[in-house]
Amino acid sequence: MEKAIQAKTAAAAPEFNGDGVKIRLPISGMRCAACSARVERELNRLEGVLSADVNLATEVATITYDSQTISPEGIVDRIRAVGFDVRNETLEEEKDSSQQKELRIQTALFVLAAVLTLPFGMMMLGMLFGWHRFMLGPWVQLALATPVQFVAGWQFYRGAYRSLKRGGANMDVLVALGTSTAFFYSLFSLMLGWEIYYFESAAMLITLILLGRLLETAAKGKTSAAVKKLISLQAKTARVIRDGSEEDLPIEEVQVGDIILVRPGERIPADGIILEGNSSVDESMLTGESLPVEKQPGDRVVGASVNHQGSFTFRAEKVGSDTALAQIIRLVEEAQGSKAPIQRLADRVSAVFVPAVLAIALLTFAGWYASGGGLTAALMHMAAVLVVACPCALGLATPTAIMVGTGVGAERGILIKGGEHLERAGKIDTVVLDKTGTITRGIPSVTDLRVFPPWEKKELLGILASAEKKSEHPLGQAIVRRAEEEGAPPVEISSFQAIAGQGVRFERGDEIWYIGNEALAKAQGVDLLPVREQKNRWEKEGKTVMLAMTDKKVAGMIAVADIVKEHAAQAISELRKMGLDVFMLTGDQRQTAEAIAWQVGIENVIAEVLPDNKVQEIQRLKNAGKTVAMVGDGINDAPALATADVGIAIGTGTDIAIESGSIILIRGDLQGIAAAIRLSRRTLQKIRQNLFWAFFYNLICIPLAVVGVFTPVMGGAAMAFSSVSVVSNSLLLKRYNPENNNSNPIGINRRGIKKMKQTILKVNGMSCNHCKNAVEKAVKSISGVESVQVNLDQGQVVVEGSANYDRLVKAIEEAGYEVIS
Numbered sequence: 001m002e003k004a005i006q007a008k009t010a011a012a013a014p015e016f017n018g019d020g021v022k023i024r025l026p027i028s029g030m031r032c033a034a035c036s037a038r039v040e041r042e043l044n045r046l047e048g049v050l051s052a053d054v055n056l057a058t059e060v061a062t063i064t065y066d067s068q069t070i071s072p073e074g075i076v077d078r079i080r081a082v083g084f085d086v087r088n089e090t091l092e093e094e095k096d097s098s099q100q101k102e103l104r105i106q107t108a109l110f111v112l113a114a115v116l117t118l119p120f121g122m123m124m125l126g127m128l129f130g131w132h133r134f135m136l137g138p139w140v141q142l143a144l145a146t147p148v149q150f151v152a153g154w155q156f157y158r159g160a161y162r163s164l165k166r167g168g169a170n171m172d173v174l175v176a177l178g179t180s181t182a183f184f185y186s187l188f189s190l191m192l193g194w195e196i197y198y199f200e201s202a203a204m205l206i207t208l209i210l211l212g213r214l215l216e217t218a219a220k221g222k223t224s225a226a227v228k229k230l231i232s233l234q235a236k237t238a239r240v241i242r243d244g245s246e247e248d249l250p251i252e253e254v255q256v257g258d259i260i261l262v263r264p265g266e267r268i269p270a271d272g273i274i275l276e277g278n279s280s281v282d283e284s285m286l287t288g289e290s291l292p293v294e295k296q297p298g299d300r301v302v303g304a305s306v307n308h309q310g311s312f313t314f315r316a317e318k319v320g321s322d323t324a325l326a327q328i329i330r331l332v333e334e335a336q337g338s339k340a341p342i343q344r345l346a347d348r349v350s351a352v353f354v355p356a357v358l359a360i361a362l363l364t365f366a367g368w369y370a371s372g373g374g375l376t377a378a379l380m381h382m383a384a385v386l387v388v389a390c391p392c393a394l395g396l397a398t399p400t401a402i403m404v405g406t407g408v409g410a411e412r413g414i415l416i417k418g419g420e421h422l423e424r425a426g427k428i429d430t431v432v433l434d435k436t437g438t439i440t441r442g443i444p445s446v447t448d449l450r451v452f453p454p455w456e457k458k459e460l461l462g463i464l465a466s467a468e469k470k471s472e473h474p475l476g477q478a479i480v481r482r483a484e485e486e487g488a489p490p491v492e493i494s495s496f497q498a499i500a501g502q503g504v505r506f507e508r509g510d511e512i513w514y515i516g517n518e519a520l521a522k523a524q525g526v527d528l529l530p531v532r533e534q535k536n537r538w539e540k541e542g543k544t545v546m547l548a549m550t551d552k553k554v555a556g557m558i559a560v561a562d563i564v565k566e567h568a569a570q571a572i573s574e575l576r577k578m579g580l581d582v583f584m585l586t587g588d589q590r591q592t593a594e595a596i597a598w599q600v601g602i603e604n605v606i607a608e609v610l611p612d613n614k615v616q617e618i619q620r621l622k623n624a625g626k627t628v629a630m631v632g633d634g635i636n637d638a639p640a641l642a643t644a645d646v647g648i649a650i651g652t653g654t655d656i657a658i659e660s661g662s663i664i665l666i667r668g669d670l671q672g673i674a675a676a677i678r679l680s681r682r683t684l685q686k687i688r689q690n691l692f693w694a695f696f697y698n699l700i701c702i703p704l705a706v707v708g709v710f711t712p713v714m715g716g717a718a719m720a721f722s723s724v725s726v727v728s729n730s731l732l733l734k735r736y737n738p739e740n741n742n743s744n745p746i747g748i749n750r751r752g753i754k755k756m757k758q759t760i761l762k763v764n765g766m767s768c769n770h771c772k773n774a775v776e777k778a779v780k781s782i783s784g785v786e787s788v789q790v791n792l793d794q795g796q797v798v799v800e801g802s803a804n805y806d807r808l809v810k811a812i813e814e815a816g817y818e819v820i821s
Contacts, residue, residue, distance in 0.1 A: 020050045020064045023072060024333070027054070027061055029084040031159050032171035033350035033395025041351065042082045046070060056392075057399035062334070083166035099217075106214040113152035113207040116144045120200035138190050138197055145199040149183050153206040169354040171391055177361075178386030179205045181379050182712055196376055198712070205387055205716035212720025216392070216727055230329050230410065233304040238269035241313065258316045262307045270303045270316040271323045277312025281305050328666075331415050335406040340419030342687055343398035346694070350394050357389040357702070364706045380712060384705040388715030392723040393697060397690035400730035405683030408733055413666040414676045421662035425646045426684035427627050428677055431575055432606075432618060434632040434640075435586035435593065438650055439572075439600060439670070440562040444474050446482040447543055448559035448762075448820070450534065460556045461488035464515055464548055467506045470496045475544060476504070476515075478560045503546070514549045521547050521554075531557050537795055542588075542595030562596075569600040569758060571670035576601070578674060581626070585614060585640075598794060599760070614640040631673060648673060671739070679738035686733055690726045697722045759799045759808060764818040766792055771817070778815040782807050 030036050036056040043052035043061065048069030054061045063075060076086050119136060126134030136144070150157075156179070159172030183202040190197065237248050241259045251269050254260070259275065262268055268281070280292035283305040292308050295301060301314055303323040320326065361382045368378035402419045409416050416422050436442050451457050465483030468476030470493075483490075495507040502523065503516015514520055518535075521528055526549050528535065535545050538559040548556040575582050583604040586593045593607035606617050618640050621628050630637065630644035641647030641661050649661030650668050665672035701718055704710050710718070766775060772790045775797060779788045784803035791798070799808060809819045 021067045022062065022064045023075075025061045025063065025076065025079070026087040027059055027079060027084050028087050029159075029162065030054075030056060030059055031392075032056070033346070033391045034168065034170040034354045035084070035163070036395055037347055037351040038082060038166075038168045038170075039079060039084055040347075042078060043075065046075065046078055049075070055399045056395040057403055081166075082168075083162045103214075103217050106210065106217050109152045109155070110207070110210040110214045113148045113203070113210050116148050116152075117200075117203045117207040119144060120203050124200060138195075138199075141197060141199040142187065142190060145183060145186075145203045148203040148206050149179065152210060153179060156206075156209075169358065171354070171389075173354060174357060174386045174389055175205075175209055177358075178383040178712060178715075181383040181386070185376070185379050198380065201380075201383075201712045204713045208713070208716040208720045209387070212724055215720075215724045216396075230325065230332065233267070233325060235267040235269035235304065239263075239266075252320070254316055254319050256316055256319055258319075259313055260316055261311065261313050262301075263311045264307055264309055266307050268301050268303055268305050268307060268314075271318035272301055272314040272316045274299050274301060274312050274314045277310055279310035279312050280308040282308055328410065328415060331417060331664075332406055332410045335402070335416055335418045335422075340398055340402060340423040340687065342423055342684075342691070343419070346394045346397060346691060349695075350391050353389070353391045353394070357385065360702060360706065361385040367706075368708075377708075381705065381708050383712045384708075384710045384715040385702060387712055388701045388705045388710055388719055389698060390694075390701075390719045390722040393690075393694035393726045396723060396726050396730075397694045398687050400727050401683055401686040401690060401733065404730050404733040405679060405686070408736060408738070409676065409679050412672075412675065412739060414672055414679065414738070415664040415666065416676070416680070417662055417664075421646060422680050422683055423687075424627070425629065425663060425677055425680035428580065428629045428646055428680075430581045430583065430621055430626040430628045431673065432583045432585050432621065432628060432630045432640075432644070433572075433602070433670075434614075434630075434637050435584055435588065435596060436562060437633045438631055439568050439584060439596065439602075440564050442562060444478040444544075444560050445563050446478050446558055447561050447563060448538060449482070450531070450557045452553075452555055455555050458486055458488040460548060461486055462491050463493075463508060463513065464556070464558070466490045466493050466508075467496060467504060467513065467515060470506075471498065471504055475546065475560050479546075479558060511550050513555075515546055517546065521549060524549060524552065526552050526554060528554065530554070540591065540595065541794055542592035564596065564599055565670060568670050569760070571674060572600050572602060573758065574671065574674040575677075578677065580677070583621070585609060585617060585630075595794070598791070615643045618643045629673075629677070631670075648676065675738040679736070682736055682738070683733060686730055690729055693729070694722070694726060759803070759805060761797045761799070761808065761812065762820045763795055763797050763812060764820050766790065766795060766817060774815050775812060775817060778811040779808060782811055 027039060030039065033056055036054040039061060040052055040054040043049055043054070043063060046052075046065075048066045050064045050066060052061060052063045061079070065072075065075065079086055119134075120141070122134045123136050125131065153175075156172045156175045159170065160176040163170045163173055179202045182198040182205065186197040186199045186202070189195070235251055238251055238254045238258075239261045240247050240249050240254060241261055246261060254270055258270075260269060260272070262279075264279075274295055274297050276297060278294075278296045281295050281301060282292050283302060295312070302325070303318070304325040318324070321330075364385050365378045365382040368381050369375065373381075398419065402422060405422060406416050416425070433439050449457065449461075451460050461479070461483040465480045465488060468479045469490075471477075491508060493506045493508050493513075495505070497505045499505060499516065499520060502520035503514060506513050514524055514526075518528065526547070528547075531547075531554055535557060538545050541559075541561075543559040543561040546558045546560065547554055548558065572582055581604065582602050583606055584593065584597050584602045585606045586596075587609055588596075588607055590605070590607040593605050597603070597605045609617055614637065618628055618630055622643075622645065627646075628644045629646040629648055630640050631648045631650065632638075632641055633650050641649060646663060647661040648663045648665065650665055650670075663676050665676065697718070701710065701715070701722075705715050763775065766772060772792060775790050776788050779785055779797065779799055782803045784801045785799055785808075786801035787799070789798045790796075797812065812819050
């Protein structure tokens, strides 16, 4: 018991939060939804237990309790008092081993039952086709049926006894009563010489139910494949450098601060920062990103990712349960053990299901006997009612779909924190995107550069960057980065001076230079008329324009902006084509915000919003009847993420804001938003299908058994099929790829059908409607162009279709205009 409470893995380790202590306990002995409902009900009655959810599919209870009122031992004692046990599992491997053991036991019992039941099958065919040579004598039937009933079927008697002993009734009670009715009636008939036997019905029932349980056990094992896959990624050893010597240590002995050497092809054992060496690292198992990521000193590495080429040393910063992989595993396990609100009706029905079926079975017996059907018919119809009822399908309908759905998401860098969040995400109709760091990169970059004679591009960049290196202003650092990218040579400068609110002044030899805004230009008497038109156009696009000046003339003009992320426009286009309303939320001025929104195709802009007011804007949308998802970085936007119906946090794979979002996108790619919503919708669809089948099955089959349409054997077969069909339907989710948007993929799909893509071109020289018409005509003449939009104010041409980029550029330039980006 102590091991189960103090488990080493995240699956059972206590977690402390403001609402109490949370533990996850693996429970054995639950056979159906009635069992899990009883355990959950008893736990929630305990004083000090704040909440308890019991998942039949994972066989895990998630309990939040007040440690001042009740202890974990008290919780375990209560579980045992109602007839169940807490498994001593401290490692996922032990859980996997117990599942394999259960699978082997069920396989052996089914094989035993199937071999002994085969002669009964031949006899039933013989009776159907008049093959008398296959008939079995009554004593032979008894000899074959007895081991099936009491060896292969002993687990049903054991389960029924335990259930009745604790004052409840589960599926084992129904199976034991149904099969015992057929077996013992046949035995008494043999003893009394009535010559009416149903040994074959009892044996076939046991065999079919065992087959269903075997298939169900195998299928349930597959639903947790995602967690097993994540756990298998963990490195087993680490090459630690201590006191100048290398030493291979088990991963459990690695400590924070250890220096670890990683060679090509090895798995990184912990999270940390590279000290020496360069390499490329495959992080696809965590982020879903297929391309290796280049790493150099100062970069972070994530445990469980694979080193490709070079060797490097790094300092371990997070080890064991603190690593990103451990957090992901813990998050996925908790999600797979959670419940969705849609399951509540099934839980309420499961709690009273078995007693209701027992009552219906007794009424069936009484009705058939009273109507003159005779004792034999009454007993067989009662047995059919008992064995056809299936509470398992109700209990498995929701959790199996959640397990598979969250597992599929985890394999693609989409972490959904639980069934409740998954269900809400499937109902989203509005997506609100924070601008900085979500739509844009969050780092200013040089977007446009114009150089005036006699200066050359690299020469001017070298001068400006040499000055801005002495400045800490983010706009100045953008110029420094651009100069480094261009390979611009640095120069000697002197007398650097920052001018508050305007820019900087410095000297290069005997030249006096200024870099700054229009106010600085006016103060120095610089004429801006030659650059006014282009400067205004850039500013309308939401860019900050800096002027480089010397000798009272403009030597260059630089536009700096927080540029949008790659694929942002495509991701937002996907959201809109899914029927979602998309909003951008930002504190920027409306002109700047609208310029960014236009670039990515967002029509609804909420601008000039103070950080403290973002929550009110989200609430306003919710009050309007919308189901809102808020997308942000998960830290600065935490209040808005928490206020939204679904908070989607953009992560980086190492710095995941676990507490702030309902869904975490590890890769940080906006395309993950559409994928997460598509996955949630598909999983919710599977849950509804499963619940419909589970309710429909019982609502149809039980009445059919009551009126005599179903025989006991037919009922047993239908019951076995019901549970297996629900689990199998959930497993179909494993084949679903939420990243594949059939409605709007870019490029060519699997069938070779070309799909639409969007190309945005920056064009110089367009100033009137004549220019607009000329550009539209030139672009539309290109094969593959579906539509074209020309925006004179922005100086942009947006083309949709499959046309070649180079041909578009050539057509515009032949029309007399310049394509600049």
